[in-house]
Amino acid sequence: MSTVWLIPALPLAGALLNIFFGKLIGRRAHWVAVPAVACAFLASCVAFARVWHGGSFTSSLFTWIVAGDFEASVIAYVDPLTGVMLLVVTGVGALIHLYSAGYMHDDAGYARYFAYLNLFVFSMVMLVLAGDFLVLYVFWEAVGLCSYLLIGFWYTRPAAAQAGKKAFIVNRVGDFGFGLGIMWLWTAVGALDYPTVFKSVATLAPPTATGIALLLFMGACGKSAQLPLHTWLPDAMEGPTPVSALIHAATMVTAGVYMVARSHALFERSGTALEVVAWVGVATAVFAATIGLVQTDIKRVLAYSTVSQLGYMFAAVGVGAYAAGIFHLVTHAFFKALLFLGAGSVIHGTGGEQDLRRMGGLSSRMVTTTITTTVGGLGLAGVPGLAGFFSKDEILAAVYHANRAMWALLLLGAFCTAFYTGRMLFLAFYSGPRMSKEAAHHVHESPPVMTLPLWILALLTVVTGVALGAPSDAGTRFARFLAGVFPIHEAPHGGSVAFMLMVLSVVVVAAGITLAWFMYMSTPVRPEAIGRPRTLVHAFLLNAWYVDRLYDAAIVRPLLALSGYLARAFDLGLIDGIVNGLGRAVVGWAAALRRVQTGYVVNYALTMLAGVVLFLAFLLSR
């Protein structure tokens, strides 16, 4: 047994402690939870060091299920990709645990919160460590459970309970495909552990590979909120903000990207599957970005932005630029966690305000939050020098060489991204204050336990790009590190084309931010005009393209009506009607027969006489 098992074991132990002894631990829950994840981060560093020079190792824990020739074992598979994911999950996880100690300080369910959060880190670490598709699936659903529990953490709010359930069910729809994909994979390959599967996929017939890959991708669409299964993520913002940062931005939702990248051998066996992945990613990237343009809730802007950025990652892996996709996953984890935590700090400092229309002018009262969140926003927008610039440009360059239409759409998405990010930052921090005097009076900066994670994430947003993502002829540093996992993508670097692409994307970003400045900074903001749909297009975007309403009208209601009909008319009316009808028929027949038993001797004599006559007539007629 290897020490990698310490990485999941620590948060699991933390979760169990807070579950079983939560009452005793109470307000000290963070003393269990934060060190558990921090130590898991250190253990991840150890594991990372083992794969620093490439290579991989496995460690098996126990055989889980055996049935005939079906076998699934709990095994860990660690290679550079796993190492990167482990660092992100436990690193960002530890920062957000620390932040939570401040953010959730007064909450009644303090121990329960940290128990769930630790349980999530355990599940996510196992998802990343898993060396077997079925184990991956187990923790794939386990992170979904944690998400369900944490979205519905404030369970007395109907909207939170509703959103938690919606997240679980929509994810189940995706997992329906994921599960079938795993069944098919086993039927075709006869094994589910990574080394065997990835060795044998080369022998799969392309249609089989396409089928399996698309089914697995269906699971990724659910988990990573891609079209058409994206609808749960914006609603998931009902959960506490640190949860949105950790689960619904930095880690869990990227599991789909990780899974596709991990299974790239399978996806490459089928060109169709990769093309579908890329197009779904591109479509989602643009779709969600357009919705982000008009949202008024700061967390919803960020949620649609997450959906959109995940689309970029899928576009990257879809065109085969796996390292670029994973690099964007990493940088996005930093700057999006930063943005969510910054938003959380704003919400904390304004006494629970999430509406951009009632913010403004926070830059003077919340300096740290303003600086760090702005860094995160510029990172997201793709301002040169910051992490998002490098990782997004890497994707745009790769897509440009694969498909011009996709590239154009992603460039449009980049424009939208720059616009909604600028809009959010201006409305929250830089425009004139729009809150009531009373509310403005209470605005305050968050405590150090919350601002320290902000500073660290801001630092990471600044340095990661330059340190790891600078393009070179041999690929980025990050891509070279992952060269043992993914072949280096062949997109030509350097030269005039690459330079042109970079200039173009800088221009687009500048245009987006400038437009936002004109709309929300150069003139005083009229809050009543922002959230009201002025045009059909605006209404369309405000309602998120009416997808939720479409699903409700086309799927939820008809199914409920059908179920109601089946339960009443069919089950009680028809089936049970037949059953009871048979019973009644027997009773009726018996009642009729009973009438014969009148008790009058005369009747019996008469019947006997009739019988004798009939009998004689029968005999005579022969």
Place this chain on the structure above:
Amino acid sequence: MTALLSAVTFVPMLGGLALVFVPRRRAGLLKTAALLIALLVFALSLPLYFGFDGDSADFQFEEQRVWMPTLGVSYHVGIDGISLLLVLLTTFLTPLALASAWHAIEDRLKEFVITVLVLETGMLGVFVSLDLFLFYVFWEAMLIPMYFIIGVWGGANRVYAAVKFVLYTLAGSLLMLVAILALYYRHGAATGAYTFDLVTLARWVVAPGLAQDLMFLAFALAFAIKVPLFPFHTWLPDAHVEAPTAGSVILAGVLLKMGTYGFLRFCLPLFPDASLAFGPFVVALAVVGIVYGAWVSTVQADVKKLVAYSSVSHLGFVMLGIFTLTQQGLVGGVIQMVNHGLSTGALFLMVGMIYERRHTRLIADFGGLWKVVPAFSALFLIVVLSSLGLPGLNGFVGEFLILVGAFGVSPWLAAVATTGVIFAAVYLLWMYQRVIFGEITHEENRALPDLSPREWAMLVPVVVFIVWIGVYPMTFTGKTEATLEALIAQVQSKSAVPRVSLAERGRGAPESGHPPSAAVWRTPLP
């Protein structure tokens, strides 16, 4: 030859008879004694597990005594890897059922505990009998105590439900009796040995054709009603809603398994050709039941009815697994029987607990319970998650194996069945949301007490097994693998359907080379 199996089987009844002499005013003594007897039976049954050789497919702990030699009837009992788990499930759930009635049953308590103990003997008898005559005696005898449990201690409409339950079951089992006699005479005529001994009968096979088909159908009808397979399920919601909690736990936990057990023990080995021929129909009904049961559950207003209909869905999975005739499907099916007994048994226990507190089971009467009864809510969540097949808990292991087995036989059917997993999340989580989450909407709910020590003691063992099977199912599947392997081999070697044509019908041997199922509904993907 030890008499352990007989001891396990008859101690409950003997204990029940001993309780006849306890005066009825000593309610506490009656309850305690009955619970101790049931726990003793559980303790007695544990050596069955530890002494059972999982590598052997033979019957173990066999006992055979002369009973009516002129008729070829003997007292022949024994267990294999299938019945072992069901015997343990029965001895595990009976003490829980008794404990659930601690405060709920006050009227005719003495009769109640005796009835439950007698019922336990009946149920165990069904699982251990290796003689068709003996089996039939237990099968019918078990109906009587169950009839009383529903009809005497049930809800408002109990008589209707009890009569429906008994008549429905009897209708099926009478046909089975005819088939048992037919089998007896045919075997006697063919071999000269007139016997009801299952082991002897199973070595021989009725010539394929109308006779075997009819016998299969007679057995299958009796078992299908018991399972219940769609569309023979309408007795179930009535029986569950009217039955007291103890009755529901036993009904869902054990009695339903007798149907699926019957298919495994009798239909498959005795009538292999007919089983293969009618397999597609059984599977079709099973898959319809999976989806149908889930849909109908969704719209129920009464929690107990919701759980009752969910059984139709869950047992559909078991039937699907059995008729895949693959090792995965069968192992999944058998472990899913245990899972359903635990999860649904626990659901009924917990519905009973809130019913005792509020005297209503309508979802609309609840809401916001987490605030008042957090421990109850947390355990209820675990049980709900187990029932909806969350990986890491027991339900997933069974469902996944069943589906993986089914996928190899027919991907399309497996896909339809897999939608049942989505719908399970819908009806269970929606119910959970309305009962547990939100603000308290009814003042009566504000002062509910949380779990009592007795209730903790009932639920914790169930939750332990729910997690255990989810994390390390080999403890249980390891005992049943050899039996099921032998069963598949038996069906394949005895049936007259030529194997080769079956393999050719599909894509031939799958790419991995594991053996194709004999099931004739094979429609593999290209």
